[in-house]
Each structure stands twice: as structure tokens, then as C-alpha cells.
Amino acid sequence: MTFSVPVVVRGYELDTQGHLNQAVYLQYAEHARWELLRAAGVAQDKLIEAGVGPVVLETNIKYFRELRGGDEVTISCEFAWTEGKIFRMRQQIRKLDGTVSAEIAVVGGLLDLAERKLVADPGERFRALAERPDLLDL
Numbered sequence: 001m002t003f004s005v006p007v008v009v010r011g012y013e014l015d016t017q018g019h020l021n022q023a024v025y026l027q028y029a030e031h032a033r034w035e036l037l038r039a040a041g042v043a044q045d046k047l048i049e050a051g052v053g054p055v056v057l058e059t060n061i062k063y064f065r066e067l068r069g070g071d072e073v074t075i076s077c078e079f080a081w082t083e084g085k086i087f088r089m090r091q092q093i094r095k096l097d098g099t100v101s102a103e104i105a106v107v108g109g110l111l112d113l114a115e116r117k118l119v120a121d122p123g124e125r126f127r128a129l130a131e132r133p134d135l136l137d138l
Contacts, residue, residue, distance in 0.1 A: 003036045003135055004076040011069045019066035026059065029091050029104045032075035041131025050129055051113050057086065058107035065101045072096050079137040085109050085118040 007028055015021040037043070037054070047053050067073065073093050080088040091104040110122035119125050127138040 002076050002078045003032075003039065004074040005032045005035045006072065006074050007031070009067050009069055009071045009073065014069055019068055020071075022061075022063075025061055025063075025093065025102050025104070028073075028075050028093060029059075029106070030056075032077050032091060033089065033106075036077045036135060040126075040133065040135040042126060042129045042136075046129060048113070050125075052110050052119060052125060053113055055109050055111045055118075056106055057109055058105075060105045062103045063101070064103070065095070065099050067093070067095075067101050073101065081123045081137065085120060085122065087122050 009020055013020055013024045033054070034044070037047075073095055076090075076092045076094070078090045080090060082088060086107055086109050089106040089108060091106065092100055093102045093104070094100050108122075109118040110125055111117070112119055123136075123138055126136050127133045130136055130138065
């Protein structure tokens, strides 16, 4: 299932060329991931209480079209669960007219906060914590 959140590009997020600063794309992607977890019933305080937290292990961004101040976009998130300690997520930042501005590929894991090691099966742990595991493709 693809989940998405809307964002309006703010003027203070622009660089000297007048388009969205490259670092802000990462912030938008992170915002969308946290909103997805929250919508699934896995808020940050619930994760902390469970002694785990999501971590990004790798991020790859492909830029296609610039974003400028006032542009309205949606940031999508879609899990791709794998075997083992990691999971993958595909994200897109899309203008309202459907133009893809960027694609983000993320490799993540779920960190055991006491052991400081990745949880063996992050999908199963997320499923146990989530009120809406379907939003997490579980």
C-alpha cells in the first residue's frame, strides 16, 4: 500500500538558485516516514517504550525536476520487506500535476535501543506494535 503526505515548499527551504535545497528532500522523506508510522499506530513514544527505533542505513536520491517556493507536493512511502534485519522503502516526491520531482530509495532497520543492534525481524516487530499493519504492508 502506498501512503503519502502533502507538503507545501516553504521559502526558507530554498537555496541560492531559488529551488528546494537538496538536504530538505531528505527531511521531507523522513517526515513522510514518521507520518506513516504514526498513521499505522506506531508513534515515536510507542517505539521508545518498546525499546526500539527505526534507523536509516542507506539513502539514494534521484532528482528529476526542481521544486520552487509554493509548490505543493506529496511524499509517498511504500515498504518492500526483505528477509533478515533490513527493510527497504521506496518514496517519491510528486507535484500535484503528477510530475515526479525525486525518487528516494531507503534501506532501514529497527535498532534495539538497549543492545544497540538491529532487530532480527523488523517486520514482525512492527506488526506487533502497529494498530494498522496494513499501512506498513504487513
